[in-house]
Amino acid sequence: MQAELAGLVLIQDRLPGRVSTVLGVDAAYDDDGSRAFAAGALMEVATRTVLQIVSAEVPADFPYIPGLLSFREVPALEVALEKLTQAPDLVICDGQGIAHPRRFGLACHLGVLYDLPTIGCAKTRLTGEAATPAAARGSRAPLVDTGRTIGAVLRTQDGVKPVYVSPGHRVSLETACHWTLALCGQYRIPEPIRVADQIVGRMKRQAR
């Protein structure tokens, strides 16, 4: 299924010239692993203001299997995202885009599903090889898999562990890196993802 859907992914910039809102998404699970908490944080780029928070709690019936993460997370994210009252210009996800064994990570899945520009920004590697980027914020190294560049290992803060950036849908690698960097304030992780992460973290604690 992923190999087939990967054919629908567009790795070229097809996003507004003026990106004014970015949606950060994330999910978490209860101790049991059977309930999923998903959230989306819509941020206005110019002011760094959170315009809307959407969330959902649904049963998690698909297990976590490396390479199949989107089948665990997308059902919960769908319920949360359908509550948005305005479409985002860009979506940034906690997971890979095309830096995936079949070039169809979570960000691609969400991007194709909603036909929105998406970026994959993962904290660790799933596949591919890369050199260690220089220590300065903004430094990057190509992430290569079977002879093809599928993403970049990008340093978002001086001397801090880099993140794994890859196009999800309708964005180039260059644009994915640009926005990832632009959305990182004082931390390693882009602000919209951090906000979504905080939300699902609270939901998880409250359910316990």
Place this chain on the structure above:
DNA sequence: GCGACAG
């Protein structure tokens, strides 16, 4: 058979 493996 063994190691790797987003969240």
Place this chain on the structure above:
DNA sequence: ATCTTGTCGC
């Protein structure tokens, strides 16, 4: 993802 413990840098 989540949890726990040890280490590092400011």
